Amino acid sequence: MNTALGANAVANAESGSGPGEPATPRVESLDDLVGRVLDGRISPAIADATASLGFLTQQGVRHASRECSYRNHVLSLRVEDAVGSCAVEPGELAEEVVLDCVGAPVRELLHHPSAAVRTAVLDAFLMWTGPHARRAEEVVIGRGNSLHKSVQRARAVVDLVPGKPERVLVVGVVNSLLQQLRERGCGYVPCDRKGGVTEWGEPIATDAHAALDGCDAVLASGMVVGNGTFQPLLEHARATGKPFVLFAQTASAVLPWFLGSGVTAVSAEPYPFFWLDGGPTAIYRYSVQGMFRT
Structure with missing residues (x-):
């Protein structure tokens, strides 16, 4: 595992500049x-x-x-x-x-x-x-079967959620992420446009914005960029100061530009994704805090 963000990158994120560029x-x-x-x-x-x-x-x-x-x-x-x-x-x-x-x-x-x-x-x-x-902490997801790799990635992602929120809005349901929140004693509201139920039979909400006020942190898939729901979530995080963490295969290089501008942390996972290969793959973690639990 590589080292976390350097001080300059963290300073840029907190000032609202993009990764690796001077403060803007x-x-x-x-x-x-x-x-x-x-x-x-x-x-x-x-x-x-x-x-x-x-x-x-x-x-x-x-x-x-x-x-x-x-x-x-x-x-x-x-x-x-x-x-x-x-x-x-x-x-x-x-x-x-x-x-x-x-x-x-x-x-x-x-x-x-x-x-x-x-x-x-x-x-x-x-x-x-x-x-x-060049600018993030690389975390290697070790070789293993699909479940083993999914759990490894979920642990690295949930580590980015600061503190121990009472209720996390999870936009884009991945059961391994929910499992990690359950193990840490965090409540959650699972949300996905497709609806349905979680692995534990919990109903999945379909309207993320209706659930925002009842949650004190947001953990969302990068798919919110592609489906047009990112901006309202970002504005809510800015207005309330709630932690807003993203796990991104979609738009993994886009979302770090919003660090310190409503986004708290990003788990960036460029192609090829962990589910395509049983061998080691990598994700890259960004945080305005520049500190990561291992």
């Missing part, structure tokens, strides 16, 4: 961040950057001893040596959409009608211009 006005919204990219304020490389490769990953899993199955579809786009991703609903993107992205300028794709395309290409560009390894 805090990022207010995704539109604000995209505007900075298009204006060349993040990197002048935007002038010539293109998406060289696009692909869809379709995954289904049922961990040993677990009752529930998961199904994930993820759009990924490559810019130079970086791959950015955005989870999508099954069947949401046709193959033609993905192929049309190949060779297209990043500038154009940031205006694409599909939010998934816009998210994936923004993620890829930001990861290329500021790789996670």
Whole structure:
């Protein structure tokens, strides 16, 4: 396991600047961040950057001893040596959409009608211009079966939630994360647009915003970026001061830009994700505190 964030990176996060850049006005919204990219304020490389490769990953899993199955579809786009991703609903993107992205300028794709395309290409560009390894704590998820790796990742993610909140709103239900909260004595409200029940038969809420006032911390999937629900959660965290922690396969390089601007911590997991490989994989942890439990 590598060391935690350096003092300069933490100072930048607390001042509202992006990872690895000098202190600048805090990022207010995704539109604000995209505007900075298009204006060349993040990197002048935007002038010539293109998406060289696009692909869809379709995954289904049922961990040993677990009752529930998961199904994930993820759009990924490559810019130079970086791959950015955005989870999508099954069947949401046709193959033609993905192929049309190949060779297209990043500038154009940031205006694409599909939010998934816009998210994936923004993620890829930001990861290329500021790789996670330069500015975050790398945590290796060791080899093992799918359940073992899921539990390892969940432990590393939940470690980012500060203190011991009485009730955590969990947006994007992953049963291994709920298990970690249960083991730490934290109550939670599971929320996912698909509804249903958790591994323990608990009803899953479908309206995250209706549950916010009854919770004192938020733990959310990066999918909130792709489905348009990130900004209201961010504004609630800013207004109330509640911890707002994100576990991000979608938009893993996007969300660290909001550290100290409503976001408390991010577990960033770029492609390839832990569920694709039984061997060691990595996640990258960011926190405005710059301190991590191990």
